[in-house]
Amino acid sequence: MASTDYKFEGWLGHDADSVNGNMKWGEFEPKKWTEDDVDIQITHCGICGSDLHTLSAGWGATPFPCCVGHEIVGKAVRVGKNVKNIAVGDRVGVGAQAMSCQKDDCPECSAGLENYCGRPQKANTYGDVYADGQGKSYGGYADYNRTNGHFVIKIPEGLASEDAAPMLCGGVTVYSPLKTNGCGPGKTVGIVGVGGLGHFGVLFAKALGADRVVGISRKAEKRDEVLKLGADEYIATDDDEDWATKGRRSLDLIVSTVSSEKMPMNDYLKLLKVGGSLIQVGAPDKGNLPPINVFILLGNGIKIGGSGVGSPDEIREMLELAAEKGIKPWVEKRPLKDANQAILDVKAGKPRFRYVLVNEKHA
Ligand SMILES: NC(=O)c1ccc[n+]([C@@H]2O[C@H](COP(=O)([O-])OP(=O)(O)OC[C@H]3O[C@@H](n4cnc5c(N)ncnc54)[C@H](O)[C@@H]3O)[C@@H](O)[C@H]2O)c1
Ligand SMILES: [Zn+2]
Numbered sequence: 001m002a003s004t005d006y007k008f009e010g011w012l013g014h015d016a017d018s019v020n021g022n023m024k025w026g027e028f029e030p031k032k033w034t035e036d037d038v039d040i041q042i043t044h045c046g047i048c049g050s051d052l053h054t055l056s057a058g059w060g061a062t063p064f065p066c067c068v069g070h071e072i073v074g075k076a077v078r079v080g081k082n083v084k085n086i087a088v089g090d091r092v093g094v095g096a097q098a099m100s101c102q103k104d105d106c107p108e109c110s111a112g113l114e115n116y117c118g119r120p121q122k123a124n125t126y127g128d129v130y131a132d133g134q135g136k137s138y139g140g141y142a143d144y145n146r147t148n149g150h151f152v153i154k155i156p157e158g159l160a161s162e163d164a165a166p167m168l169c170g171g172v173t174v175y176s177p178l179k180t181n182g183c184g185p186g187k188t189v190g191i192v193g194v195g196g197l198g199h200f201g202v203l204f205a206k207a208l209g210a211d212r213v214v215g216i217s218r219k220a221e222k223r224d225e226v227l228k229l230g231a232d233e234y235i236a237t238d239d240d241e242d243w244a245t246k247g248r249r250s251l252d253l254i255v256s257t258v259s260s261e262k263m264p265m266n267d268y269l270k271l272l273k274v275g276g277s278l279i280q281v282g283a284p285d286k287g288n289l290p291p292i293n294v295f296i297l298l299g300n301g302i303k304i305g306g307s308g309v310g311s312p313d314e315i316r317e318m319l320e321l322a323a324e325k326g327i328k329p330w331v332e333k334r335p336l337k338d339a340n341q342a343i344l345d346v347k348a349g350k351p352r353f354r355y356v357l358v359n360e361k362h363a
Contacts, residue, residue, distance in 0.1 A: 006039075013068065038078065042142055046168070184208050189210045218236065254272060259282035
């Protein structure tokens with residue numbers, strides 16, 4: 001039995017003002033320990049756009065106090081008796097999901113689609129209340145994390161911790177819809193919104209063998225960086241008022257990571273070839289997309305859908321692909337002690353393309 005004389009401490013948001021650089025360091029009570037759980041000594045945690053939506057309570061009430069962060073990597077320091085896939089000392093990670101029902105009679109969990117489990121047991125890595133009285137979930141801007149072993153993933157040796165961390169949410173959230181919707185040789189793919197998720201979209205669309213990958217964002221200033229990432233083309237929508245006409249019916253698949261309700265959705269849709277699909281993964285505060293013009297849908301025979309994170313199996317598959325192909329995300333390491341400033345910098349649009357907090361006590 002490993003020692004359990006550690007405290008769960010981290011950056012806590014106490015109200016919606018915490019997103020303005022006002023998280024406070026403090027102790028929290030993790031979920032009640034069960035023999036299905038793993039305790040992780042955290043070394044790295046990526047900053048996801050969802051952390052900001054949650055701190056600002058933009059998606060609805062957040063159960064404060066809340067420690068955000070769901071791109072967690074660290075060392076397993078306590079492993080429950082029932083956990084078979086992890087041993088003490090392993091380098092492991094946790095993404096955005098911490099729990100599902102895991103029952104054989106669940107159509108989703110039994111099919112390896114735990115991310116779509118429809119039962120009350122489903123829980124996010126932070127800001128959630130466990131269904132069975134085990135308390136609240138707390139995320140990775142912290143010293144330690146406790147998560148159900150089914151959602152704790154071993155990190156392959158070939159991947160650096162700072163690169164693996166943001167793949168656990170940001171990476172898999174785009175990898176899953178690319179894979180599910182046929183990204184591969186012979187396909188042209190657009191990635192709308194080249195931020196944290198979008199940059200993974202470019203990297204994974206290329207790694208899956210798409211013929212052409214087009215980065216689509218607002219500002220021309222990102223062009224060189226997006227092309228350097230591996231995109232074949234870049235469209236700056238603020239810079240060219242004819243972009244939708246010029247690119248008409250040129251893409252088989254679009255993944256949109258944009259969360260602004262003001263996005264020009266109807267113009268994105270015009271870029272799809274007949275039979276093409278746009279998959280929305282960006283999640284606006286109130287959950288609404290701009291009004292969609294039905295004539296664009298039926299006139300082009302196109303589909304619009306959505307996708308939520310990815311299953312533990314998809315995360316493992318993505319990490320293996322990343323290790324095998326040497327996929328190198330663009331991350332910038334920030335000390336965990338400066339988490340408040342890092343959040344302000346994300347709000348200001350500074351990351352190229354993902355910040356990863358490093359816990360200097362453990363890394
Ligand atoms: N579907 C899921 O399961 C899932 C998982 C993780 C994150 N998300 C959501 O995805 C969104 C993006 O997350 P992220 O971590 O990449 O955030 P991010 O801040 O790193 O990136 C968002 C990018 O979109 C760009 N953008 C904003 N408005 C735009 C517009 N009108 N046109 C083009 N580009 C625009 C921004 O400049 C930025 O580069 C967030 O809403 C987040 O909550 C969803
Ligand atoms: Zn996320």
